[in-house]
Amino acid sequence: MLVLAATSIAILSVMALALARALKADTVYDRILGVNMFGTKTVLFIAAMGFLSGRPDFLDIAIVYALINFIGMVAVLRFFEYTATDDSPESSSTSEDQCR
Amino acid sequence: MIIEAASTLFLILGAFFSLTGAVGLFRFPDFFTRVHAASVTDSAATIFIIFGLVLRTDFGLVAVKLLFILIFLLITSPTASHALAKSARHGGLLTLVETEATKKEDSD
Amino acid sequence: MVEFIDLVLLGMLAITAMRIIFLKDLFAVVMLFGIYSFLSALIFVNLDAVDVAFTEASVGAGISTVLMLGTLALTGRKEKVNSHTAWLPLIVVVVTGAALIYGTLDMPPFGDSNNPVQQHVAPRYIQDSPQEIGLPNMVTSVLASYRAFDTLGETAVVFAAAIGVLSLLGLPKQEKSAIESGLKSHLVLRVVAKLVIPLIILFALYVQFHGDYGPGGGFQAGVIAAAAIILYALVFGLPTAAHVIAPSLLKALAALGVLIYAGTGVASFFLGGDFLDYNVLASDPVAGQHIGIILIELGVGLTVFAAMLCIFYAFAAQAERTNIQ
Amino acid sequence: MSFIVDYYNYWIVVFLMMAGFYIVISANNLVKKIVGLNIFQTSVFMMYISIGKVSGGSAPIVAEGITSYSNPLPHVLILTAIVVGVATTSVGLALIIRIKSAYGTVEENEFKDKENLI
Numbered sequence: 001m002l003v004l005a006a007t008s009i010a011i012l013s014v015m016a017l018a019l020a021r022a023l024k025a026d027t028v029y030d031r032i033l034g035v036n037m038f039g040t041k042t043v044l045f046i047a048a049m050g051f052l053s054g055r056p057d058f059l060d061i062a063i064v065y066a067l068i069n070f071i072g073m074v075a076v077l078r079f080f081e082y083t084a085t086d087d088s089p090e091s092s093s094t095s096e097d098q099c100r
Numbered sequence: 101m102i103i104e105a106a107s108t109l110f111l112i113l114g115a116f117f118s119l120t121g122a123v124g125l126f127r128f129p130d131f132f133t134r135v136h137a138a139s140v141t142d143s144a145a146t147i148f149i150i151f152g153l154v155l156r157t158d159f160g161l162v163a164v165k166l167l168f169i170l171i172f173l174l175i176t177s178p179t180a181s182h183a184l185a186k187s188a189r190h191g192g193l194l195t196l197v198e199t200e201a202t203k204k205e206d207s208d
Numbered sequence: 209m210v211e212f213i214d215l216v217l218l219g220m221l222a223i224t225a226m227r228i229i230f231l232k233d234l235f236a237v238v239m240l241f242g243i244y245s246f247l248s249a250l251i252f253v254n255l256d257a258v259d260v261a262f263t264e265a266s267v268g269a270g271i272s273t274v275l276m277l278g279t280l281a282l283t284g285r286k287e288k289v290n291s292h293t294a295w296l297p298l299i300v301v302v303v304t305g306a307a308l309i310y311g312t313l314d315m316p317p318f319g320d321s322n323n324p325v326q327q328h329v330a331p332r333y334i335q336d337s338p339q340e341i342g343l344p345n346m347v348t349s350v351l352a353s354y355r356a357f358d359t360l361g362e363t364a365v366v367f368a369a370a371i372g373v374l375s376l377l378g379l380p381k382q383e384k385s386a387i388e389s390g391l392k393s394h395l396v397l398r399v400v401a402k403l404v405i406p407l408i409i410l411f412a413l414y415v416q417f418h419g420d421y422g423p424g425g426g427f428q429a430g431v432i433a434a435a436a437i438i439l440y441a442l443v444f445g446l447p448t449a450a451h452v453i454a455p456s457l458l459k460a461l462a463a464l465g466v467l468i469y470a471g472t473g474v475a476s477f478f479l480g481g482d483f484l485d486y487n488v489l490a491s492d493p494v495a496g497q498h499i500g501i502i503l504i505e506l507g508v509g510l511t512v513f514a515a516m517l518c519i520f521y522a523f524a525a526q527a528e529r530t531n532i533q
Numbered sequence: 534m535s536f537i538v539d540y541y542n543y544w545i546v547v548f549l550m551m552a553g554f555y556i557v558i559s560a561n562n563l564v565k566k567i568v569g570l571n572i573f574q575t576s577v578f579m580m581y582i583s584i585g586k587v588s589g590g591s592a593p594i595v596a597e598g599i600t601s602y603s604n605p606l607p608h609v610l611i612l613t614a615i616v617v618g619v620a621t622t623s624v625g626l627a628l629i630i631r632i633k634s635a636y637g638t639v640e641e642n643e644f645k646d647k648e649n650l651i
Binding site: 003007011030033041047059066081 | 108111125153165168173179180184
């Protein structure tokens with residue numbers, strides 16, 4: 001039980017770090033990386049939390065998280081393709097803005 | 101007893117790998133190394149933690165669901181990292197070495 | 209432990225909300241909003257609302273993020289900086305917030321089992337629904353049987369929203385010579401998407417039919433199935449997806465779902481019961497409840513699937529039209 | 534101390550609600566307003582779910598060995614509210630797209646000069 005709690009807290013702190021990365025990113029890509037890591041760690045956190053509370057039959061939610069995280073990533077990449085063909089000077093300048 | 105010990109070991113390893121990945125997310129110098137740190141540890145931590153949890157079930161439906169999550173994450177997470185790195189490359193992001201090389205060219 | 213996790217998650221949520229206020233890059237705002245949805249879903253899991261968490265994770269984080277990104281692709285991703293400081297809104301917000309916090313002091317304490325809310329209808333649902341309806345998942349029992357009227361209304365709202373979006377934006381036209389779009393350069397992604405989409409659809413079916421026993425049900429299953437097709441459309445382009453599932457078919461499906469739902473009600477009418485009273489659908493009341501719940505969950509699932517996909521098609525068609533011009 | 538434990542949940546909900554409210558009334562960009570509206574909405578959801586929580590209770594799905602369940606009624610209300618919320622959000626976003634194509638801008642303060650266009 002103690003190990004589960006420790007693992008949950010470790011995952012929770014990793015989530016906090018990934019969130020910090022997503023909140024304060026140098027480039028857009030770093031932000032997406034933070035969001036992606038946050039998503040995968042959340043999946044693990046839900047799984048661990050289910051065992052911690054003694055009802056591990058709610059893993060369906062973790063599966064949904066994994067699915068939606070992936071779809072969200074693909075949507076973001078697709079959005080980049082649009083803005084890259086649409087107005088590439090503007091979109092590249094915005095990423096530069098965040099860079100510096 | 102052995103199963104419990106193995107589960108504990110797996111969970112601790114998984115937690116350790118996740119933490120190193122998070123540190124890597126901050127400490128590595130350029131975006132591509134950060135992707136590397138994040139995605140490699142992501143996969144390792146997923147494998148360890150899920151196996152650690154599977155050992156705590158009675159190997160029924162819950163274990164099957166956990167394995168489903170594992171397979172799904174092992175397929176999608178590296179793909180997402182790869183696609184992200186690829187589009188960052190297309191978007192004109194440089195590695196640290198390349199940035200230094202361009203700086204040197206500028207100063208020459 | 210529950211309180212500790214709750215506190216940490218709520219803290220993360222508050223920080224994310226603060227960051228959303230000050231960010232000017234709308235793309236980052238939408239990304240953070242996705243995190244915000246995921247975090248709130250986690251809080252729902254922690255507060256025992258597994259069905260709600262399921263819905264929030266699939267609908268809130270998935271569909272809203274995709275739709276907002278589609279809108280941003282059309283409207284531009286930079287928010288213009290306004291020079292004047294917004295003092296008046298800040299004062300309004302602080303005063304309202306102070307009043308609300310003063311109001312919370314009169315509320316019953318968090319988590320107390322003697323709160324008024326826990327005394328009235330909830331005990332009946334908790335004690336009697338497993339016998340009356342015969343399902344372990346009380347949320348499904350209440351949603352689909354005790355409050356079936358309400359759910360019929362909600363399904364109709366989703367249907368109406370789809371009609372609204374279609375009348376505003378219009379569906380993609382099926383052209384033979386449509387330009388190939390999609391993520392052409394991402395070969396790995398295309399292969400993996402092909403691998404993953406059947407898994408997602410399988411999982412959607414599981415959620416649809418297992419919703420009586422675990423978290424899940426028609427709303428969630430519809431959205432997950434729609435998400436599978438959305439993934440297909442994102443990776444392989446809208447024309448290909450519209451070729452697989454035609455927009456005209458979706459219109460019919462959305463209407464069919466509401467029709468199945470209302471039709472179940474009318475059927476129970478003709479069998480001598482009240483509207484949406486499933487007891488009369490079979491000789492045994494519990495079996496009747498089962499049939500009724502499966503039927504209306506199917507109706508809900510179909511409507512939500514078709515409505516969400518229609519909405520996505522409409523947004524994506526707008527985006528592609530602007531992209532081509 | 535027990536005072537804080539009893540109420541912190543509601544306070545953070547109020548904070549989030551006000552954050553959403555602030556975005557709605559201060560932002561000029563319509564997309565950001567929609568995001569603010571969604572934050573507001575989510576905080577209301579959280580309020581309901583907090584009210585339905587029973588300490589020591591478990592998720593309202595019958596299982597052996599569990600005696601205390603959280604209140605299922607708020608869950609039902611919020612479950613449908615989330616789906617309806619996204620449906621209405623999508624109508625709002627569709628309206629924004631139409632506004633963009635009609636006026637060429639989604640910034641609220643830029644509409645002023647274009648009022649006679651309607």
